[in-house]
Amino acid sequence: MNKSFLPDRNLEMDQVFMEQAILEAGEAAREGEVPIGAVIVINDKIIAKAHNLRETTGDPTAHAEVLAIREAAKVKRHWRLLGATLYTTLEPCPMCAGAMVMARINRLVYGASDPKAGAAGSIMNIVQDLRLNHRLDVTGGVMDQECGFLLKDFFKGKR
């Protein structure tokens, strides 16, 4: 395989999976939740999908990423999610970034950046901290306009 094709193929696959995360985010919005969605992929197969359910469940940890990680661990029957890529529509908060390190997620792909609380490069970088015992590859900005639009649209409706 020509190495030069790899980035394009990756980007295309990333968009395919990010679209699924965006569908999850849309589901959250329909349920009155801040529209953030996540999917977890191993070997090009989605093994878990989730969306933010904080209000519905009353659980402060029920962010899309944490729910997807818990679901994926259930599927894999292990807390260690080797070879997993997590797609999320919004750059993760410190809790979710920390959960990705705990689960040994291999790669993080996010959509919109979160300049206020993003912990994958914006205000801190928990997923690539050399002092922690695991680090992730990170690709940000994948379909960021679509991901950000969902959030803007949701909060516009709230005002």
Add this chain to the structure above:
Amino acid sequence: MNKSFLPDRNLEMDQVFMEQAILEAGEAAREGEVPIGAVIVINDKIIAKAHNLRETTGDPTAHAEVLAIREAAKVKRHWRLLGATLYTTLEPCPMCAGAMVMARINRLVYGASDPKAGAAGSIMNIVQDLRLNHRLDVTGGVMDQECGFLLKDFFKGKR
């Protein structure tokens, strides 16, 4: 009430609740889990107790603090744990520290410091980050020798 009595009274109460967290940690050890325990207190009453259950559940987010927060939110029927103090035997990791911010926990009391991954002052300070939308009061080192001994003893047995 004489203000000068407040620190002593607080320390005494902190020890009472930390002892309960230590009992939870002991429970974890008996189940083959890294011995870390947590309790959540509102108005001098314990509303949730938990211990690390990562191996038993296979859930990478099943740290004592996250489980206690989820339990407390169930009891309060809300993700916002106003006026809560969280006692944990070990300084929280980034995920757990982030979860405390998400749950709007008022105060964190921890036992042993974690120089390798502690996110309440050791390698970073997520619970008192001025850029996030919530900060906690923090008291560290409460019964730290007892808390640390449990961990050392557990890992000595593992080797």
